Amino acid sequence: xxxxxxxxxxxxxxxxxxxxxxxxxxxxxxxxxxxxxxxxxxxxxxxxxxxxxxxxxxxxxxxxxxxxxxxxxxxxxxxxxxxxxxxxxxxxxxxxxxxxxxxxxxxxxxxxxxxxxxxxxxxxxxxxxxxxxxxxxxxxxxxxxxxxxxxxxxxxxxxxxxxxxxxxxxxxxxxxxxxxxxxxxxxxxxxxxxxxxxxxxxxxxxxxxxxxxxxxxxxxxxxxxxxxxxxxxxxxxxxxxxxxxxxxxxxxxxxxxxxxxxxxxxxxxxxxxxxxxxxxxxxxxxxxxxxxxxxxxxxxxxxxxxxxxxxxxxxxxxxxxxxxxxxxxxxxxxxxxxxxxxxxxxxxxxxxxxxxxxxxxxxxxxxxxxxxxxxxxxxxxxxxxxxxxxxxxxxxxxxxxxxxxxxxxxxxxxxxxxxxxxxxxxxxxxxxxxxxxxxxxxxxxxxxxxxxxxxx
Amino acid sequence: xxxxxxxxxxxxxxxxxxxxxxxxxxxxxxxxxxxxxxxxxxxxxxxxxxxxxxxxxxxxxxxxxxxxxxxxxxxxxxxxxxxxxxxxxxxxxxxxxxxxxxxxxxxxxxxxxxxxxxxxxxxxxxxxxxxxxxxxxxxxxxxxxxxxxxxxxxxxxxxxxxxxxxxxxxxxxxxxxxxxxxxxxxxxxxxxxxxxxxxxxxxxxxxxxxxxxxxxxxxxxxxxxxxxxxxxxxxxxxxxxxxxxxxxxxxxxxx
Numbered sequence: 001x002x003x004x005x006x007x008x009x010x011x012x013x014x015x016x017x018x019x020x021x022x023x024x025x026x027x028x029x030x031x032x033x034x035x036x037x038x039x040x041x042x043x044x045x046x047x048x049x050x051x052x053x054x055x056x057x058x059x060x061x062x063x064x065x066x067x068x069x070x071x072x073x074x075x076x077x078x079x080x081x082x083x084x085x086x087x088x089x090x091x092x093x094x095x096x097x098x099x100x101x102x103x104x105x106x107x108x109x110x111x112x113x114x115x116x117x118x119x120x121x122x123x124x125x126x127x128x129x130x131x132x133x134x135x136x137x138x139x140x141x142x143x144x145x146x147x148x149x150x151x152x153x154x155x156x157x158x159x160x161x162x163x164x165x166x167x168x169x170x171x172x173x174x175x176x177x178x179x180x181x182x183x184x185x186x187x188x189x190x191x192x193x194x195x196x197x198x199x200x201x202x203x204x205x206x207x208x209x210x211x212x213x214x215x216x217x218x219x220x221x222x223x224x225x226x227x228x229x230x231x232x233x234x235x236x237x238x239x240x241x242x243x244x245x246x247x248x249x250x251x252x253x254x255x256x257x258x259x260x261x262x263x264x265x266x267x268x269x270x271x272x273x274x275x276x277x278x279x280x281x282x283x284x285x286x287x288x289x290x291x292x293x294x295x296x297x298x299x300x301x302x303x304x305x306x307x308x309x310x311x312x313x314x315x316x317x318x319x320x321x322x323x324x325x326x327x328x329x330x331x332x333x334x335x336x337x338x339x340x341x342x343x344x345x346x347x348x349x350x351x352x353x354x355x356x357x358x359x360x361x362x363x364x365x366x367x368x369x370x371x372x373x374x375x376x377x378x379x380x381x382x383x384x385x386x387x388x389x390x391x392x393x394x395x396x397x398x399x400x401x402x403x404x405x406x407x408x409x410x411x412x413x414x415x416x417x418x419x420x421x422x423x424x425x426x427x428x429x430x431x432x433x434x435x436x437x438x439x440x441x442x443x444x445x446x447x448x449x450x451x452x453x454x455x456x
Numbered sequence: 457x458x459x460x461x462x463x464x465x466x467x468x469x470x471x472x473x474x475x476x477x478x479x480x481x482x483x484x485x486x487x488x489x490x491x492x493x494x495x496x497x498x499x500x501x502x503x504x505x506x507x508x509x510x511x512x513x514x515x516x517x518x519x520x521x522x523x524x525x526x527x528x529x530x531x532x533x534x535x536x537x538x539x540x541x542x543x544x545x546x547x548x549x550x551x552x553x554x555x556x557x558x559x560x561x562x563x564x565x566x567x568x569x570x571x572x573x574x575x576x577x578x579x580x581x582x583x584x585x586x587x588x589x590x591x592x593x594x595x596x597x598x599x600x601x602x603x604x605x606x607x608x609x610x611x612x613x614x615x616x617x618x619x620x621x622x623x624x625x626x627x628x629x630x631x632x633x634x635x636x637x638x639x640x641x642x643x644x645x646x647x648x649x650x651x652x653x654x655x656x657x658x659x660x661x662x663x664x665x666x667x668x669x670x671x672x673x674x675x676x677x678x679x680x681x682x683x684x685x686x687x688x689x690x691x692x693x694x695x696x697x698x699x700x701x702x703x704x705x706x707x708x709x710x711x
Binding site for chain 1: 612613647649650651652653655656657658659660663680681682683684685686687694
C-alpha cells in the first residue's frame with residue numbers, strides 16, 4: 001500500500017512521515033497482539049503538522065458562503081480523516097486569509113504558534129452558477145520555493161460539487177504527502193439500509209455524506225460488493241426461491257442479468273481483475289464456495305466440505321487466493337485457500353469468526369470475531385486484523401457492542417465496519433476507523449449495515 | 457342371396473341327416489364308424505355360431521368428446537347395438553355419449569346369438585359445490601400444522617434432534633396421505649452471529665428437515681427449501697427461549 005519509491009517532495013521533510021505509515025501497519029503486525037498490544041499512530045514519530053486555512057471568498061454571489069462552508073469543512077475533515085496529519089487548531093492560524101500565492105506570508109505560518117510544516121489555502125467563488133476554486137499546498141519550511149501543489153476546479157454550483165471538489169483536492173494533498181498512497185476522499189461506501197421490513201442497497205461518500213438509495217426492490221437485499229472499476233454492484237436478494245445473486249449497473253442505473261442457480265446464493269466477492277465472482281451457493285445441497293463469471297455463467301465449485309462455506313473474498317493483490325468462513329468444524333472459522341481449492345489453511349483457532357475483508361496490499365485480513373462465543377458466554381463480537389503470514393492478530397474494537405462487516409479502504413489505512421452498541425440488529429450503524437483502531441467515528445445513524453468500501 | 461340360402465338349406469338337410477344317422481348308430485366309438493367323407497357328395501359344414509367383438513377408442517372421455525366404436529362379427533345375419541339400432545355386421549361409428557354408457561352389441565345368425573359389450577366412461581366435471589376429488593386435497597392449514605410441525609435446532613447446529621426425527625415420520629405420513637400438498641421448508645437462525653453465515657446455516661437446517669422427509673418417503677419434488685437466515689425472526693427478545701424459537705425449520709403449504 002505504500003510505494004516508497006515515490007517521494008516527489010524533498011526527502012528531508014517527509015521521510016519521517018513515511019515512518020508513521022509504516023509503523024501504523026507494519027508495526028501492527030510486528031507486535032504480538034496476544035500480549036495485548038495496541039498499535040498507535042503516534043508511537044515515536046509525529047504526523048505532518050498541517051495548517052488548513054478557510055478559503056478566501058472570491059465572489060459576491062450569495063451562494064458562495066454556503067458552498068464555501070461545505071467546501072471548507074469537507075476539506076478539513078478529509079485531511080483530518082487521512083490519519084497522517086496533525087492539523088493546526090484554527091485558533092492558532094494567522095489572522096489574514098490568503099487567497100493566492102501572492103497574498104501569503106509563509107514565514108508567518110512557519111513561526112510559532114502556528115508552527116505548520118504545510119499550509120493549505122486558496123480561494124473559492126461562484127459565478128454564473130459555476131464554482132471556481134483555486135487550491136494551493138505550500139511547504140512552510142521551504143521559503144524559497146514553497147509551492148508544492150496548485151489546483152484549479154470549475155464545476156456546477158451545487159453543494160455536492162463543493163464537496164466533491166474538496167475530496168479531489170484532499171486526495172491530491174494526501175497523495176503527495178503520504179509517499180504516493182492514493183487518497184480515499186473520492187471513494188464510496190456501499191451498504192445495506194433498513195427500510196421497514198425491507199433492506200435496500202444504499203451508497204454514500206467515504207465520509208458519510210450524500211447517502212442515497214440504489215435499489216428499490218422491496219425485499220431483503222444483503223452483502224453489497226462493488227466491482228473493482230466501480231461499474232457494477234453485486235449483492236444477494238431474497239426472491240420467491242430464496243436468496244439469489246443480483247447485479248446492479250451503476251453505469252446504467254438499473255438491474256442487469258445474473259443467472260439464478262438452485263438453492264441459496266449469497267455473499268458475492270469480486271476478483272481484482274473484475275472478471276470473476278466468488279460466492280456461496282447451495283445448488284448442490286451443502287453451501288459451498290463457487291466461482292462464476294460476472295453474469296453467473298461458467299460456474300465451478302471450489303470447496304467441498306460438509307458445513308456452511310460463506311463470505312469469500314479474493315486476495316486483491318494477487319487474485320490467486322480466497323479467504324472465507326467455513327463451519328466444517330462446527331463454529332465458523334476463518335480460512336484461506338488458493339482459488340482452485342488447494343492449500344486450505346485455517347487462520348483462527350476458535351471462537352466465532354465471520355466477515356473477512358482482505359487488505360489492498362494482500363498482507364492482512366480484517367474480520368469480525370467473537371473469541372468466547374457459546375451459549376451463555378459473555379463474549380463480544382469485535383473487529384480484528386490478522387497478518388496472514390504469521391497468523392498474529394490485533395483487536396481493533398473493544399467493549400463497543402457488536403461489530404461486524406469490516407471492509408478496508410482503498411489505501412489500506414482505514415476500516416469501515418458496522419456496530420450496534422446494544423447488539424440489536426436494528427441499531428446497527430456504520431463506523432469508520434484507522435486500521436490501528438484509532439479515530440473511530442460514525443458515518444451513519446442506526447439502521448445501516450454491511451458496509452463495503454470501493455476499490456478506488 | 458338365393459344361392460346362399462339354398463346352400464344353407466342344403467347344409468341343414470345334410471346336418472339333419474348326419475344327426476339322425478348318429479342317433480341310429482349310437483355314439484359308439486368305433487373305428488368302423490361312418491366316415492362322412494364316404495357319404496357321397498361332400499356335405500356343407502353345420503351353421504357356425506356368430507362371433508362378435510366391439511371396441512371403443514378411447515375408453516374414457518370428458519363430457520362433450522366423442523368415441524369411435526368399432527365392431528366385427530362373423531356368421532351373423534343381423535347386428536344391433538343398443539341405443540343405435542341395426543347396423544352392418546362390421547362397421548365403425550362415432551358416438552358422443554353424455555354419460556358413461558355400456559354399448560351392447562347383439563349379433564344374430566343362423567348359428568345362434570352372440571353378444572358383446574364395451575363400456576365408455578364419460579368424465580363429467582363436478583359441480584363447484586361438490587367436494588374436490590381426493591387427490592387434490594390440500595387438507596386444512598390447521599391439520600397441516602398439527603401434523604407437520606416445525607423442528608428446532610441447537611445453537612450453531614443443523615443436526616436433527618431425536619424428537620425432530622419422530623416428528624418427521626408423522627409429517628411424512630400426513631404428506632403421503634395428502635399427495636397434493638407441496639411444502640416450503642424455511643430455514644431460520646437466531647439473530648446472533650453473522651448474517652451471511654446464518655443464511656448458510658439456515659439452508660443447512662432446512663435441508664436437514666427436507667432430507668428427513670425424503671428419507672421417510674416424501675418425493676423431493678414436493679419440497680422446496682428457502683433459507684431466511686436471521687433475516688426473519690419469530691421472536692425478537694435477546695434470551696435463550698427466544699433464540700430457540702428462531703432456530704428452526706418451518707413448514708408451510710407451498711400454494
